[in-house]
Amino acid sequence: xxxxxxxxxxxxxxxxxxxxxxxxxxxxxxxxxxxxxxxxxxxxxxxxxxxxxxxxxxxxxxxxxxxxxxxxxxxxxxxxxxxxxxxxxxxxxxxxxxxxxxxxxxxxxxxxxxxxxxxxxxxxxxxxxxxxxxxxxxxxxxxxxxxxxxxxxxxxxxxxxxxxxxxxxxxxxxxxxxxxxxxxxxxxxxxxxxxxxxxxxxxxxxxxxxxxxxxxxxxxxxxxxxxxxxxxxxxxxxxxxxxxxxxxxxxxxx
Amino acid sequence: xxxxxxxxxxxxxxxxxxxxxxxxxxxxxxxxxxxxxxxxxxxxxxxxxxxxxxxxxxxxxxxxxxxxxxxxxxxxxxxxxxxxxxxxxxxxxxxxxxxxxxxxxxxxxxxxxxxxxxxxxxxxxxxxxxxxxxxxxxxxxxxxxxxxxxxxxxxxxxxxxxxxxxxxxxxxxxxxxxxxxxxxxxxxxxxxxxxxxxxxxxxxxxxxxxxxxxxxxxxxxxxxxxxxxxxxxxxxxxxxxxxxxxxxxxxxxxxxxxxxxxxxxxxxxxxxxxxxxxxxxxxxxxxxxxxxxxxxxxxxxxxxxxxxxxxxxxxxxxxxxxxxxxxxxxxxxxxxxxxxxxxxxxxxxxxxxxxxxxxxxxxxxxxxxxxxxxxxxxxxxxxxxxxxxxxxxxxxxxxxxxxxxxxxxxxxxxxxxxxxxxxxxxxxxxxxx
Numbered sequence: 001x002x003x004x005x006x007x008x009x010x011x012x013x014x015x016x017x018x019x020x021x022x023x024x025x026x027x028x029x030x031x032x033x034x035x036x037x038x039x040x041x042x043x044x045x046x047x048x049x050x051x052x053x054x055x056x057x058x059x060x061x062x063x064x065x066x067x068x069x070x071x072x073x074x075x076x077x078x079x080x081x082x083x084x085x086x087x088x089x090x091x092x093x094x095x096x097x098x099x100x101x102x103x104x105x106x107x108x109x110x111x112x113x114x115x116x117x118x119x120x121x122x123x124x125x126x127x128x129x130x131x132x133x134x135x136x137x138x139x140x141x142x143x144x145x146x147x148x149x150x151x152x153x154x155x156x157x158x159x160x161x162x163x164x165x166x167x168x169x170x171x172x173x174x175x176x177x178x179x180x181x182x183x184x185x186x187x188x189x190x191x192x193x194x195x196x197x198x199x200x201x202x203x204x205x206x207x208x209x210x211x212x213x214x215x216x217x218x219x220x221x222x223x224x225x226x227x228x229x230x231x232x233x234x235x236x237x238x239x240x241x242x243x244x245x246x247x248x249x250x251x252x253x254x
Numbered sequence: 255x256x257x258x259x260x261x262x263x264x265x266x267x268x269x270x271x272x273x274x275x276x277x278x279x280x281x282x283x284x285x286x287x288x289x290x291x292x293x294x295x296x297x298x299x300x301x302x303x304x305x306x307x308x309x310x311x312x313x314x315x316x317x318x319x320x321x322x323x324x325x326x327x328x329x330x331x332x333x334x335x336x337x338x339x340x341x342x343x344x345x346x347x348x349x350x351x352x353x354x355x356x357x358x359x360x361x362x363x364x365x366x367x368x369x370x371x372x373x374x375x376x377x378x379x380x381x382x383x384x385x386x387x388x389x390x391x392x393x394x395x396x397x398x399x400x401x402x403x404x405x406x407x408x409x410x411x412x413x414x415x416x417x418x419x420x421x422x423x424x425x426x427x428x429x430x431x432x433x434x435x436x437x438x439x440x441x442x443x444x445x446x447x448x449x450x451x452x453x454x455x456x457x458x459x460x461x462x463x464x465x466x467x468x469x470x471x472x473x474x475x476x477x478x479x480x481x482x483x484x485x486x487x488x489x490x491x492x493x494x495x496x497x498x499x500x501x502x503x504x505x506x507x508x509x510x511x512x513x514x515x516x517x518x519x520x521x522x523x524x525x526x527x528x529x530x531x532x533x534x535x536x537x538x539x540x541x542x543x544x545x546x547x548x549x550x551x552x553x554x555x556x557x558x559x560x561x562x563x564x565x566x567x568x569x570x571x572x573x574x575x576x577x578x579x580x581x582x583x584x585x586x587x588x589x590x591x592x593x594x595x596x597x598x599x600x601x602x603x604x605x606x607x608x609x610x611x612x613x614x615x616x617x618x619x620x621x622x623x624x625x626x627x628x629x630x631x632x633x634x635x636x637x638x639x640x641x642x643x644x645x646x647x648x649x650x651x652x653x654x655x656x657x658x659x660x661x662x663x664x665x666x667x668x669x670x671x672x673x674x675x676x677x678x679x680x681x682x683x684x685x686x687x
Contacts, residue, residue, distance in 0.1 A: 092654025
């Protein structure tokens with residue numbers, strides 16, 4: 001489904017990704033771990049099409065298409081979904097209006113008729129229950145005044161609503177207490193499907209207790225330096241990144 | 255340096271004499287007082303940002319045809335009075351005879367009502383002696399009106415539907431028009447007035463308007479001002495409001511049209527417990543220039559005022575907001591709130607915003623805020639990453655800026671017109687290359 005070859009990317013003049021390779025097939029769940037500054041979020045932003053990042057070389061194909069040739073909105077309509085690490089607050093734009101515009105943009109792209117307001121409302125209420133968000137959230141501004149946990153649940157709710165082919169979750173577990181983590185994990189597990197892939201970016205092994213990945217990758221200085229099964233995450237939890245020859249968080253930041 | 259120019263005397267020559275004596279006298283006095291009106295320059299404080307956009311030529315001095323008939327006017331959901339080039343067209347108007355409501359054109363006024371109209375005009379805020387160094391071109395209206403409307407509501411009269419006053423300007427050749435509307439709302443009466451300024455033709459014209467509201471105790475008046483004039487119209491309007499005890503005035507102004515628009519809105523809270531709420535939405539594009547000057551005077555104690563203006567500027571257009579709050583010494587317990595937020599859509603667009611507070615009482619609440627910003631790139635990315643086109647994302651974000659104000663407009667038909675105008679604006683401003 002997704003094939004990344006020798007990807008190099010920079011933001012402003014800072015080189016962040018340095019030859020990243022990754023293959024993800026339909027039905028798989030991949031986790032990428034790594035210290036701060038290793039390029040995890042950059043990878044997710046580049047895949048989603050944030051123009052603040054420049055791809056300097058390498059290629060990315062998504063279901064056979066050159067992903068890097070597609071505009072941000074085309075990527076989304078083709079089925080790429082990014083759950084943001086820091087979802088933006090947009091006062092004045094209601095969640096409901098935003099989500100309906102989004103769903104209908106996807107439907108239009110696939111030649112399906114718009115969903116009317118009543119149908120949409122019903123669907124939106126269902127998925128908001130799935131992530132334990134009160135439907136009154138739908139009427140509020142996008143992420144406006146939401147707590148950290150509510151924002152993350154709102155992201156997962158959108159993924160459930162939009163049913164993407166590839167869901168990229170950028171630290172969707174950060175800032176969640178254990179109950180919220182379970183809710184989010186249940187939501188993500190509900191997304192698992194044979195025709196869908198999930199790419200989770202996380203700092204902590206904790207999330208992987210609830211969403212068991214098929215593959216775990218360690219990202220360091222813009223490259224994947226080790227890949228393995230779920231047991232790799234446990235090993236990282238026990239030993240830190242040092243045993244891989246990677247500077248740990250503190251060292252990387254100082 | 256170029257010498258300051260004065261308004262050519264041709265601008266002070268009315269075309270007709272078909273008015274009651276009291277109004278003819280008043281008009282003559284106004285023209286005499288203005289005999290050497292100096293045109294504003296960039297050193298004129300209240301025209302600082304707009305003077306260079308003012309392009310009055312001598313061929314604009316002549317009155318636009320006084321006998322032009324109204325072109326088909328859209329069906330309105332309420333009562334309608336049509337003025338063409340400032341002249342009332344009874345044959346195109348449609349309003350019922352209601353107890354307590356009187357709608358008369360100036361030309362038909364009997365002696366008593368003519369005296370009342372002259373009195374309202376002589377007390378008109380737009381004709382108050384200008385502050386030194388300021389020029390109010392709307393004063394021209396008093397020297398040039400050829401007709402007008404006097405709307406009176408007897409105490410307790412409630413108009414069940416909005417009254418639309420359609421101001422049509424025919425710009426098939428150069429000239430100017432001077433519509434004038436006076437509203438005397440008796441105690442506890444209620445009225446929603448929609449002033450709709452539109453034009454046809456594409457010659458340079460000036461529309462110079464006066465609207466004066468007088469609200470007796472407990473009157474409740476909503477004024478909506480919609481501006482969809484063509485790109486050759488220079489619009490200069492003044493709205494004056496005098497409010498007595500416990501009266502309520504709210505104004506909603508939505509502007510799209512005209513190449514230059516200047517609106518002076520002056521509300522005086524003269525009786526205790528009066529409230530006014532002024533909302534304004536301005537969108538500009540191309541080389542349009544919009545200048546809103548507002549003054550709220552708290553004269554009596556215990557009055558509330560709330561003012562919210564939003565400007566959205568695109569291309570090389572320019573919007574000015576000058577909001578003045580003046581709290582007199584006796585106006586204790588005044589509560590005044592003013593907010594002006596601006597959105598720049600391009601690097602060539604310009605905003606000038608200036609809050610002015612003048613406070614002489616010591617026990618008042620007075621807040622003001624002004625911001626200038628751009629659409630947030632991260633917000634655009636967030637929305638586009640969910641499949642929205644960049645245009646739709648920008649429209650959502652821009653509408654978020656003004657939704658609240660558009661939603662507050664209490665007449666559905668005006669909200670619809672506003673949405674149509676905004677969509678046309680977005681089509682231009684957010685063209686996808």
